Amino acid sequence: MIEIxxxxxxIASGAATLSRIPNLVRxxxxxxxxxxxxxxLAILLSIDGPYLAVDALLGGANVANLLLRFIIFGxxxxxxxxxxxGFGDSRGIQLIRGRTGMLALGIISAVLVVCFVLMDTSxxxxxxVDVAAKNQQNALxxxxxxxxxxxxxxxxxLAILPGMLRAIRNPLPALLRMSAALLAVGxxxxxxxxxFPLVPPGLGFLRFTVNYTAILCFVVGLALIWVASARxxxxxxxxxxxxR
Amino acid sequence: xxxxAKAFQRWLHGVAPDASVADVARASGxxxxxxxxxxxxxxxxxxxxxAISRAFNMNPVAALGSFExxxxxxxxxxxxxxxxxxxxxxxxxxxxxxxxRTEPDAGTGNGTGTDKGTAxxxxxxxxxxTSVKNWVDAIDDGELRHxxxxxxxxxxxNYSAQLTANRLAPELxxxxxxxxxxxxxxxxxxxxxxxxxxxxxxxxxxxxxxxGMTDGELTALAGERLQALGKALRRQEHDQRQTETIWExxx
Numbered sequence: 001m002i003e004i005x006x007x008x009x010x011i012a013s014g015a016a017t018l019s020r021i022p023n024l025v026r027x028x029x030x031x032x033x034x035x036x037x038x039x040x041l042a043i044l045l046s047i048d049g050p051y052l053a054v055d056a057l058l059g060g061a062n063v064a065n066l067l068l069r070f071i072i073f074g075x076x077x078x079x080x081x082x083x084x085x086g087f088g089d090s091r092g093i094q095l096i097r098g099r100t101g102m103l104a105l106g107i108i109s110a111v112l113v114v115c116f117v118l119m120d121t122s123x124x125x126x127x128x129v130d131v132a133a134k135n136q137q138n139a140l141x142x143x144x145x146x147x148x149x150x151x152x153x154x155x156x157x158l159a160i161l162p163g164m165l166r167a168i169r170n171p172l173p174a175l176l177r178m179s180a181a182l183l184a185v186g187x188x189x190x191x192x193x194x195x196f197p198l199v200p201p202g203l204g205f206l207r208f209t210v211n212y213t214a215i216l217c218f219v220v221g222l223a224l225i226w227v228a229s230a231r232x233x234x235x236x237x238x239x240x241x242x243x244r
Numbered sequence: 245x246x247x248x249a250k251a252f253q254r255w256l257h258g259v260a261p262d263a264s265v266a267d268v269a270r271a272s273g274x275x276x277x278x279x280x281x282x283x284x285x286x287x288x289x290x291x292x293x294x295a296i297s298r299a300f301n302m303n304p305v306a307a308l309g310s311f312e313x314x315x316x317x318x319x320x321x322x323x324x325x326x327x328x329x330x331x332x333x334x335x336x337x338x339x340x341x342x343x344x345r346t347e348p349d350a351g352t353g354n355g356t357g358t359d360k361g362t363a364x365x366x367x368x369x370x371x372x373x374t375s376v377k378n379w380v381d382a383i384d385d386g387e388l389r390h391x392x393x394x395x396x397x398x399x400x401x402n403y404s405a406q407l408t409a410n411r412l413a414p415e416l417x418x419x420x421x422x423x424x425x426x427x428x429x430x431x432x433x434x435x436x437x438x439x440x441x442x443x444x445x446x447x448x449x450x451x452x453x454x455x456g457m458t459d460g461e462l463t464a465l466a467g468e469r470l471q472a473l474g475k476a477l478r479r480q481e482h483d484q485r486q487t488e489t490i491w492e493x494x495x
Contacts, residue, residue, distance in 0.1 A: 051410075072345035088486055144253060172482050176490060222494065229495035 002208045006047050006126070009212045009219075013040045016219045026041065031078045032222070037092040038075035042068055043215065062121040069112055069149045079218070080156045083183060086225075088162025096159050108152045115145035143197060150193045157187035161226055175228035182221030189214035246287035247311050253295070254285075255310055259300050272299040284355055290414040304438050305429045309477065313420060321444035322427040329445070329453035331382035332434060334372035335469040341454055342466055367450055371436040374472070377407045379434035383424040391423040411435070 007229050017040050020033040037146035044050045045068040055064035077096065082093035094099055119141045125131055134144035164187060196207050260268060265283070267274035270296040282288045290308060311317030326421035374377075380388065393400045394417045406412050412420070429443035429473025441447065457465070 030495065059399075083491055086490045088489050170486065172487055173491075176487060218289065225490060225494045229491040232491065 002205060005208060005212045006043070009215050010040065010043045010047065011218050012216055013043055015138070017087070018225055019223070023230040029082070032082055035075045035082070036076040036222075037218075038071050039079070039215065042071045042075060045071070046126070048126045052124050055124040060122070060124045062124060062128060062131060064124075065121075065126075066112070066116050068110070071154065073109070073152050076153045076156050077105070079222075080160050083162060083222075084160050086165045087160075087167050087180070089160060089166075092160045093237070094165045096156055101156075101159070104155050105152060108148050108155075112145060112147040115141050115148065119145070147194070150190075150196070154191040154194050161187040173228055173232070175224050175231075179221040179224035180229070182217045182224065186214045186217035189217065246282070247293065247313070248321050249283050249286040249288055250310055252288040252293070255307070256296070258305075259296070259302065267300075268296055272296040282428060291437060303440050305432065305444070308414075308432075313415065316422070317418065317426075317428050320340065321429060324427050324443075324445050325383070325432055326453045326456065327382040328379060328426060328430050329450045329455065331374060331378040331467065332370040332372070333441070333450055333454055334368050335374070336467065337367045337372075337475060338454075338462065338466040342459075342462060345459060347463070367380050367454070370433050370440055370450075371410070374410060374469070375434045375436070376410050376412045378409055378469070379431065380420060383420075383426050383430075386425070388420070388424055395419050395423055 003150055013036060017033065017036040018041055020036060024030050024033045045054060045064060049069075050065060054063060058064050058067070081093065081096050084096060119128075119131060119138055120134060121128075121131055128142050128145070132139045161184060162181050164184035168177050168184060170177070172180070193214075194208070199206055252373070256263075256268065265279060266276055268274075269279050272292075274292050274295050279292060282292060293307055293311070294304040297304045301488070305317050305321075308314040309316070389400055389403060393396070393402065393403055396416060398416060403416065406416065412431060412435040414432060414437055417435045417437070419426055421428045421431045427443070429438060432438045433440050433443045433445070454462070
């Protein structure tokens with residue numbers, strides 16, 4: 001079940017990335033392509049098989065996990081910034097790109113790296129499950145490390161959430177409001193991941209469900225905007241369409 | 245609320261005893277599939293009754309009056325008030341009237357005949373782009389919306405949304421007339437379901453109402469209309485800009 005969700009998300013995200021290639025060539029909003037490519041890479045690295053393969057190349061000391069965290073940070077930063085700019089949410093932009101946002105990114109990254117360095121990380125293991133199982137200290141460090149890894153995406157999502165909620169109520173075209181709703185669901189789901197340590201072990205599948213649903217919401221929400229924009233482009237800009 | 249199919253069948257039998265559904269559809273211009281679907285669902289739209297009664301040379305208002313929810317439409321009509329008449333003149337026609345009145349040779353009649361085009365053109369038939377809202381504003385004593393909402397159970401915000409969208413369900417139109425104590429068919433005119441003649445408005449009543457307005461009244465009214473129009477347009481433009489920003493950055 002979890003595998004299906006993982007691969008579905010990977011395929012959706014990969015397809016979304018590929019669909020951005022024409023715009024990449026046209027030099028239109030290229031940062032979205034890069035963010036989606038990073039996101040796809042992150043999803044790939046979060047799946048057992050690919051993780052083990054990549055980590056083997058990087059020395060088998062779980063450096064791939066640290067890499068994964070920073071890839072996620074980068075993807076979410078660019079994506080959220082674009083979304084905030086697109087929806088005209090100046091407060092959101094300020095929170096992401098301003099001093100607070102940079103401070104949050106710096107501190108969280110530092111915590112992440114320090115935890116990683118203090119851990120005994122030998123032995124590839126997706127999600128650092130085996131690393132945590134080694135001893136008490138490692139278990140604690142993995143917990144902090146995980147929390148830090150979730151903290152920055154949560155911060156960014158909370159920053160854009162109010163803008164999304166406002167957009168849902170605006171008299172925008174229906175498709176755009178739908179995508180704003182999907183983005184809002186995603187921005188709620190990711191901060192919820194901060195509560196993961198409180199989830200009883202028996203309900204572990206909830207973690208995966210929340211994580212991948214959030215990503216799916218983001219990818220589908222963005223795809224809807226392109227659908228709406230392509231449709232409107234045909235309707236309102238026949239001249240531009242003819243020129244191509 | 246649409247009309248029950250049973251009552252509709254009974255009415256149709258009285259109007260055209262020998263006509264099949266296909267005949268009725270052809271004569272009235274209602275799509276056969278639409279009519280059949282409305283009959284199957286048991287709910288016939290008021291617009292269907294209006295189209296059919298026109299096809300059989302009946303007055304649509306009287307035809308609606310033969311259905312229970314609209315029984316009082318069959319009573320002799322109350323003439324429209326001056327405010328109602330003026331509310332059904334398009335803003336552009338009001339502006340034309342102002343221009344015609346302020347022409348230097350206005351009032352001298354048709355003068356030399358060389359100045360073609362200065363004579364005010366005839367008024368466009370209702371409904372116009374803000375007919376519904378202007379009509380309700382014209383008959384509103386301040387409490388009208390609450391009374392309509394209480395009488396029909398339609399939430400005030402849904403009622404307002406219809407007015408803003410220049411739509412008004414026939415049932416709500418008649419309920420509004422009842423609550424305001426004005427001619428029952430007026431709302432149907434504003435909603436575009438029936439013509440002013442069908443509602444029993446005297447021909448040229450709107451023109452007469454317009455001519456009866458003083459320059460001050462006319463200018464103030466046109467000003468109000470323009471202000472409301474400007475607000476609506478600005479809101480539209482703002483939404484459009486917002487949409488374009490989204491496409492520019494995320495498209």
